[in-house]
Amino acid sequence: MLALVGIVATVWLALTDQLGLYINPASSWFAILMAIIGAVFVVAAFAWPPLDDEHASESDVSTPTPTPTPTPTPHARARVRGTRPEPVHEHEHAPSAPPGRIRTAQTAVIVVGATLALLVLPPATLTSAVASQRSINSEASAIDRDGAALVGGDTSSFTVKDWAVLLRQNPDVDTYTGTPVDVSGFVLASTEDSENVFYITRFVVTHCAIDAQPVGVPVYLPGWEEEYDADQWVEASGALTANPAGSATDPLVLVPDELDRIEEPSDPYVF
Amino acid sequence: MSRPQLRDARRDQRSPARPHTSGRQHHHGAIERPRGRAGLGLALGLGLVLFFVGIRVFAPEALGDLLSNTVQDFFTLSISVIIESLPFVFLGILLSIGVQVWLPDGFLLRHLPKNAVVRRVTLSLLGVLLPVCECGNVPLTRGLILRGLTVGESMTFLLAAPILNPVTIITTYQAFGWSDGILVSRILGGFVIANLIGWIYSRHPSPMSLLTPKFQASCAHAHDEVPASRSRRSVDMFAKETAAMMPALFVGSAIAGLIQVTVSRDVLLTLGQNPILSVFALMALAFVVAICSNVDAFFILAFGSTFMPGAIVAFLVFGPMIDVKMLALMRTTFTAKTLVQVTVVVGLASAALGLAVNTLA
Numbered sequence: 001m002l003a004l005v006g007i008v009a010t011v012w013l014a015l016t017d018q019l020g021l022y023i024n025p026a027s028s029w030f031a032i033l034m035a036i037i038g039a040v041f042v043v044a045a046f047a048w049p050p051l052d053d054e055h056a057s058e059s060d061v062s063t064p065t066p067t068p069t070p071t072p073t074p075h076a077r078a079r080v081r082g083t084r085p086e087p088v089h090e091h092e093h094a095p096s097a098p099p100g101r102i103r104t105a106q107t108a109v110i111v112v113g114a115t116l117a118l119l120v121l122p123p124a125t126l127t128s129a130v131a132s133q134r135s136i137n138s139e140a141s142a143i144d145r146d147g148a149a150l151v152g153g154d155t156s157s158f159t160v161k162d163w164a165v166l167l168r169q170n171p172d173v174d175t176y177t178g179t180p181v182d183v184s185g186f187v188l189a190s191t192e193d194s195e196n197v198f199y200i201t202r203f204v205v206t207h208c209a210i211d212a213q214p215v216g217v218p219v220y221l222p223g224w225e226e227e228y229d230a231d232q233w234v235e236a237s238g239a240l241t242a243n244p245a246g247s248a249t250d251p252l253v254l255v256p257d258e259l260d261r262i263e264e265p266s267d268p269y270v271f
Numbered sequence: 272m273s274r275p276q277l278r279d280a281r282r283d284q285r286s287p288a289r290p291h292t293s294g295r296q297h298h299h300g301a302i303e304r305p306r307g308r309a310g311l312g313l314a315l316g317l318g319l320v321l322f323f324v325g326i327r328v329f330a331p332e333a334l335g336d337l338l339s340n341t342v343q344d345f346f347t348l349s350i351s352v353i354i355e356s357l358p359f360v361f362l363g364i365l366l367s368i369g370v371q372v373w374l375p376d377g378f379l380l381r382h383l384p385k386n387a388v389v390r391r392v393t394l395s396l397l398g399v400l401l402p403v404c405e406c407g408n409v410p411l412t413r414g415l416i417l418r419g420l421t422v423g424e425s426m427t428f429l430l431a432a433p434i435l436n437p438v439t440i441i442t443t444y445q446a447f448g449w450s451d452g453i454l455v456s457r458i459l460g461g462f463v464i465a466n467l468i469g470w471i472y473s474r475h476p477s478p479m480s481l482l483t484p485k486f487q488a489s490c491a492h493a494h495d496e497v498p499a500s501r502s503r504r505s506v507d508m509f510a511k512e513t514a515a516m517m518p519a520l521f522v523g524s525a526i527a528g529l530i531q532v533t534v535s536r537d538v539l540l541t542l543g544q545n546p547i548l549s550v551f552a553l554m555a556l557a558f559v560v561a562i563c564s565n566v567d568a569f570f571i572l573a574f575g576s577t578f579m580p581g582a583i584v585a586f587l588v589f590g591p592m593i594d595v596k597m598l599a600l601m602r603t604t605f606t607a608k609t610l611v612q613v614t615v616v617v618g619l620a621s622a623a624l625g626l627a628v629n630t631l632a
Contacts, residue, residue: 002318002513002517002520002521003357003361003513003517004319004323005323006325006353006354006357006517007357008320008324008327009327009350010357010358012324012327012328013354019354021347022347022350022353022354022355023354023355027355028444030358031354031355031357033358034357034358034361034362035357035358035361035367037361038361038509038513039320040399041506041509041510041513042316042357042510042513043313043316043317043320044314044316044321044506044508045308045496045506045507045510046312046313046315046316046317047310047316048309048311048312048503048506048507049309049312050510050511078555084372087624089459093374104488106518107518110518110521110522113525114353114521114522115323115326117346117349117350118350118353119323119326119327119330120326120327120330121330121346122330123336124346124347125347125349126344126347127340127343127344127347128340129340129341129343129344129532130516130531130532132346164352181547204600206566206569206570207355207562207563207565208351208352208354208563209347209348209351209570210348210352210527210531210560210561211562211564211566212350212354233342235452249623250571
């Protein structure tokens with residue numbers, strides 16, 4: 001039952017192209033394949049009632065498995081003893097010995113919670129609450145691996161991640177001053193100079209959203225807080241300039257010519 | 272609701288001397304079962320699928336806006352753990368089914384070395400052949416115990432496989448190369464700790480008492496012949512294993528998500544520079560982030576310059592063996608007391624390893 005919730009959620013996310021909100025697309029084939037195999041097994045398990053084997057006595061020893069997936073409930077034993085099987089919907093109910101009732105209630109809570117979380121809530125992107133908890137542009141050498149290739153590369157197709165990697169390598173300020181930048185991401189206040197600087201931020205997801213690391217391009221715009229909220233998705237174009245505030249963390253900043261509010265894109269993460 | 276249970280209990284009391292129902296009778300029951308029942312079950316299963324799909328498709332879009340950022344992130348992170356682990360748990364269950372249903376009886380026990388130490392060493396290297404993430408290892412370990420391995424041996428496998436597996440080794444190499452002996456310490460450390468735990472529990476007077484009563488009962492009957500087709504038994508096992516694992520996975524993921532949004536990483540990261548505290552800080556981080564062993568190297572690489580190499584080794588050794596999600600999953604099989612002991616031993620050993628690396632580095 002819980003497995004089904006997960007399976008349906010995975011396949012639906014895959015079909016609507018939103019699996020990338022949770023895991024790196026490189027591994028989505030595996031998730032989808034396993035979900036389909038799992039679905040076949042779960043449905044087959046419904047068709048084949050549980051075998052009358054060891055697990056029938058299992059429920060005598062301790063509380064019965066409370067999950068409503070086919071578990072050996074009384075009718076399983078009843079069948080062993082040659083009586084007529086109970087109707088199949090008995091699967092839905094775990095026996096209600098007092099400890100069993102608590103377990104059943106627990107499972108019910110888990111099933112309802114899982115259904116709410118996975119199936120009822122719309123899929124969402126991580127917000128700036130997480131970004132501010134994980135330090136932005138940290139010494140994430142994970143994203144540095146391809147850093148060398150970026151120097152001197154064609155900057156017109158650079159993503160937020162590419163810029164963040166490049167800028168963290170403390171490139172020569174003069175070389176890059178005036179380089180045009182065109183990026184989109186969500187707004188995250190700078191912790192150091194929040195009045196003048198915010199980051200156009202994206203999460204880098206290596207495997208799944210748990211390991212998401214925020215990366216961002218610093219934007220210099222005094223008084224930006226009056227116009228833009230944190231989490232607002234924006235697209236900015238402009239040129240890199242030496243930071244007028246003379247910050248050591250962000251020697252180069254983007255001074256935007258244009259800064260437009262946009263809708264959150266369907267592929268909010270970079271991989 | 273309470274009726275069938277009571278009636279059944281009475282019947283049990285009345286016939287205590289009754290011999291264990293033989294396989295033949297089981298078989299009879301299976302054949303005599305009316306055909307329509309399978310159809311009904313199938314319809315029920317498919318109906319449930321449609322029901323869930325229906326919920327998903329018709330759920331109101333705007334609902335997410337009602338939640339605050341933090342609550343929203345809690346759900347996103349928890350869901351992410353579930354979606355990411357689910358395929359591995361399925362794969363683990365499938366492998367476990369392979370071991371239990373499709374391998375000939377006694378195959379494993381026949382082919383493993385007889386000497387207990389050598390056998391545990393072999394088992395800890397089994398992960399090289401079965402590159403399953405740690406969440407998939409729990410169902411597989413259950414299968415191994417049911418197939419006759421001792422609890423200590425299975426634990427060796429459970430703890431070693433996530434580290435001694437090709438995917439983990441490759442990603443760790445990609446992340447750190449040979450620098451500071453991180454890769455070597457991780458592999459050796461994982462190997463030694465897993466065998467240490469296996470050795471400790473091989474000396475336990477009654478190893479079965481380490482298992483939950485429910486799982487003990489499964490073990491007791493594992494060798495009964497079940498006269499049903501192999502595919503039917505596979506499906507049956509899949510249902511039972513998912514029934515056991517799924518609540519644990521979901522609860523574990525929710526806890527992991529909750530900790531992620533409530534515990535600030537800064538607290539842990541500020542401890543990074545102290546050679547002793549950094550080891551414990553990163554072990555605490557490993558415990559709460561519950562990240563897959565296949566990618567934890569990249570994850571911690573992000574903090575590479577902040578932390579000392581010993582702390583990183585402790586993270587990379589402790590994390591795959593013990594974390595909130597793993598404990599929830601392992602609780603399906605082992606008693607809480609056993610898990611506390613294992614956590615303490617693995618924790619102390621990882622800390623010792625980390626401190627040693629820091630001293631040498």
